[in-house]
Amino acid sequence: MDCQDEVNCGLHLVIQTSSLPEKSKVEFKLNKDTSSFPGRLLQHDLERNYSSRQGDHINLVSSSLSSFPILQRSSEEKILYSDRLSLERQKLTVCPIINGEDHLRLLNFQHNFITRIQNISNLQKLISLDLYDNQIEEISGLSTLRCLRVLLLGKNRIKKISNLENLKSLDVLDLHGNQITKIENINHLCELRVLNLARNFLSHVDNLNGLDSLTELNLRHNQITFVRDVDNLPCLQHLFLSFNNISSFDSVSCLADSSSLSDITFDGNPIAQESWYKHTVLQNMMQLRQLDMKRITEEERRMASVLAKKEEEKKRESHKQSLLKEKKRLTINNVARQWDLQQQRVANIATDEDRKDSDSAQDPCQIDGSTLSAFPEETGPLDSGLNNALQGLSVVDTYLVEVDGDTLSLYGSGALESLDRNWSVQTAGMITTVSFTFIEFDEIVHVLPKLKIKFPNSLHLKFKETNLVMLQQFNALAQLRRIDQLTIDPQGNPVVNFTLWKYYVLFRLSHFSMQKINGTEVTQNDMIMAERLFGILAHVASSELPQYRLISILGDARKKQFRYLLESKGKKPGIINEENNDSKRLVGENTNRATLNYTTKDFYNEKLEEIKEKKKFCKTYIEDLVKEATEINMKNEALQKLWPQMFIELVRDAVIEIRNKNSYMKLCLQQITDQK
């Protein structure tokens, strides 16, 4: 019997079964072991697979009546170890019948091959039953063991927890190493202190209510994904969840509510790999003293709370960020929608006007190919319908102003007013890129002076959906201090379709020496080409204009610049002086181009309106002059015609008068005396 060497105290049994032939008789020799077994049963001893050190002489005799072997001990043994019996490693396949030992309290069947728990119902005083390492498939045969306190069924083949109803005094239940999939039928075990369900097939933990005395729960090496009901265990102190499948703290959230827990293990779970693992656990379970078999220090706790707070902050921040982003997206969509409507409306008006003006002989003029077809009647009601729909929308902003590091983005024409805000010098100084979207370029033109003053470092301008249609409009950009880069997005800016637009920009804004247009570098050749194409225009515009025109055009430009200052509030004297210098510098910028200005359509029409009065006056004034002149001319001509006749008459009258010398002399004297 080789196995005897491993055992402290072996039992040699002689088993005889009737069903087996003689030669299978197995003889067990009993060894006398002098080591004494502690007389008292200590509580903690029961928790371990204790090896019974007995020096029994046991005989198993076959009974002729049944197939079960019958156990017999020598009376010596019976007296010495009256309350305990150890049948460890006896190669038992069934539980033998134990007669005459009804006072037994400890029974050890470790390391056998027992498949069913049987023949022990008579041992009603049993306190500890150890069936570790057998082949038991079902818990049964325990219903009479009402005093049982320790039940060790580890390393068997049990698939289900059942038939423990009467074991109300159970203190330790060890079911590790089985095939249990569900925790059940233990709710009545109100004295249970230790429950070992390690190395089973549990996938979740619940149904633990009623275990009012449980202090230790071992669930290592299962497949647990979530834990519930632990907060219903008022005495639970140690919970071992190592090597399971827990991945988030939410799935074990009930642990936070358990005030008795002081020791917990999570190692071997996915959750233990997370960066937030330690401090989340510590933060949520302030009552813990030990985590993963290591004591928790004050320092760790402090770190945990700090980190947890940071996590909270971060989460709040990102939530806020995503809210903001959403709001921004909605606003931009709203602005885009309004922009589209506006464009369609403008196009429809233009179609109407063109229809009125165009010749009957010619087709109605086509405008931008992208607009709707020219059916103003149809789109009228549609337009109002859309309008109504818009008004029904929840209140969303109609414009958006966003500062993102060095970029200022403006969406919608309402955003232009934001340039009036009190920008901090630091923020304003950092802005190098200004982007305009969904705003009419003509409206942007009016705020360019403001831009120049408030954001002096803006070097890159971007325009998208701003209705840039004419090369002329680029003239307006000349008034800025400096532009290094210009980006004109083709979307919503028809001017980009022109072949010459880039050259014109380079020509008109040559004093900026721009580096990039729409992302591509500006080369020396580009500049030369621009000069070649439009140089003569500049020459004509400067040297061939009469002096007074030069002055009036430039004067207009200056007046426009000052208009902003006059309108702005809270101007400082320093700024005005700078403006003065600036405008003089503007003049000096490049006089041969400075006359190429851009006046927005509205302003232009305004000016023409103003001139109308003057024109009328001039007309009448000139008419008067002409009238006078023609009258004088007529009189002159009449005189020319009549003069010969008049002359002759004059001469004739004179001759007639002098014909009679005497009477003439008398007449003359008469005249002289009359005069006196």
Added chain:
Amino acid sequence: MLSPERLALPDYEYLAQRHVLTYMEDAVCQLLENREDISQYGIARFFTEYFNSVCQGTHILFREFSFVQATPHNRVSFLRAFWRCFRTVGKNGDLLTMKEYHCLLQLLCPDFPLELTQKAARIVLMDDAVDCLMSFSDFLFAFQIQFYYSEFLDSVAAIYEDLLSGKNPNTVIVPTSSSGQHRQRPALGEAGMLEGVEASLFYQCLENLCDRHKYSCPPPALVKEALSNVQRLTFYGFLMALSKHHGINQALGALPDKGDLMHDAAMDEELERLVVRSKLHRTSWQHRAKEPGAFGFQRREKQEALERVSSASVPTPYHYRWESRE
């Protein structure tokens, strides 16, 4: 000066024919508008400059459209200015769309109507897709006809429509030898096969038009010449023929012949000078400007460079002073 025909006209008519009043009114209006600036250097000088510029044809630059089209002389000046300024574009060989040409026109006249440009484009493209690219010379000559003779062309269009629909606008036919040859209107069924109208009939109506109306029209003789070798013509064919006719171009006197369109020796010289200067300007600027340091530093450099550049090209106006930033 004192020719009998001139004295034969009553005063108003004479003045009107020469458009003297237009210019007088405009001059006074300009004076009123820029009172403060002009009073600085004297009214007499102003009038001198004004009428000098009228003679030179620079008075229409950057003026409103109503003024630009007011007199034939203005129109001619405008055409000439357009040619001179943008000849380089044509020389470069770029083909542009109607919209782009319109843009160029607007650079010189901010409120130039799109209509006219569109009509001109239709002449070039024979009423086909209006978005096609056109060469500079084609466009310019067509535009010349359209712009200078715009009222005339409107009436011609009306006449054409009438003829096309079979009505003869001449209720009173001038008794000429050709009246007996009055052809029958084409039957409706044949309308599709015969395009346009009879050249000779068309010409008769035009002649009457020229006689009847006072606004400028092309010399009838030249028109006859243009129509001489065609039997039938369409409206746009007619306009195209007009625009390509050298004689009419010369009669107008605004633009050189097609062959010489791209040549302008004086301007080319000037342009070369400008290009060289801009090259210098840019290299000197690039030379000096290192990393964008303090703003003031850069500005100063540019200022100096500019001073050198601009002073040569433009006679420094007396009341602008360069700020020296030493």
